[in-house]
Amino acid sequence: MIGxxxxxxxxxxxxxxxxxxxxxxxxxxxxxxxxxxxxxxxPAQAPTPxxxxxxxxxxxxxxxxxxxxxxxxxxxxxxxxxxxAPAFQANSAARLGEIFAKQRNDNLDLSxxxxxxxxxxxxxxxxxxxxxxxxxxxxxxxxxxxxxxxxAPVNGQWRLFGISVFVGSMAPAAPEPTQHPVAQKHxxxxxxxxxxxxxxxxx
Numbered sequence: 001m002i003g004x005x006x007x008x009x010x011x012x013x014x015x016x017x018x019x020x021x022x023x024x025x026x027x028x029x030x031x032x033x034x035x036x037x038x039x040x041x042x043p044a045q046a047p048t049p050x051x052x053x054x055x056x057x058x059x060x061x062x063x064x065x066x067x068x069x070x071x072x073x074x075x076x077x078x079x080x081x082x083x084x085a086p087a088f089q090a091n092s093a094a095r096l097g098e099i100f101a102k103q104r105n106d107n108l109d110l111s112x113x114x115x116x117x118x119x120x121x122x123x124x125x126x127x128x129x130x131x132x133x134x135x136x137x138x139x140x141x142x143x144x145x146x147x148x149x150x151x152a153p154v155n156g157q158w159r160l161f162g163i164s165v166f167v168g169s170m171a172p173a174a175p176e177p178t179q180h181p182v183a184q185k186h187x188x189x190x191x192x193x194x195x196x197x198x199x200x201x202x203x
Contacts, residue, residue, distance in 0.1 A: 018198065047125040047127050048125060049094070050132045050134075052158075058117075059152050060149070060158055061118055061134075065147060065165065067083055068112035069113075072104040073104075075104065080096060083159065084159055084160040085160060112140055116139075119139060120135070121135055121136045122135040130152040131161055132150070135149065137168075143168065146167070147164065149162065183200070
């Protein structure tokens, strides 16, 4: 789960500069950097909740991950490229194939995302650059599919801008060994007989 604001910003920067977006992110951000004054930086704008319903979120997540799954299985990344925003399309289909070669060679299977409901660790939010950012995972046994996604607004629709997918284990971790408490010897005590009050009627 992505926790603090600093951690979310670091995750966002890492996602934007991920291998799938090296060319596109650099191309998209250079004009803004060139216009920024060298002696001052504008304060970072806090993310705001995205106005999108659950069904819309599910469609975006599933369509993106299934497009990646089909691309990895067929070796054809044309459809994945075409559903992306213009900045994402700066990567050719061949370049996307190189980027996701390890997942393809590892036979990563993402088909389960079609029937399993995702759990969001970061609810959809609009970042300062106007991109919608969300992340979460699809729980399964023995592994879970983790995802981090960015979408850009294009002609009134959210189009894929950045995608990061990896598989993590859900196997429970063994608990750390704990030291058993050592029984402490208490000093022996001699019970003291207490004088009982006389029963009623005793003389």
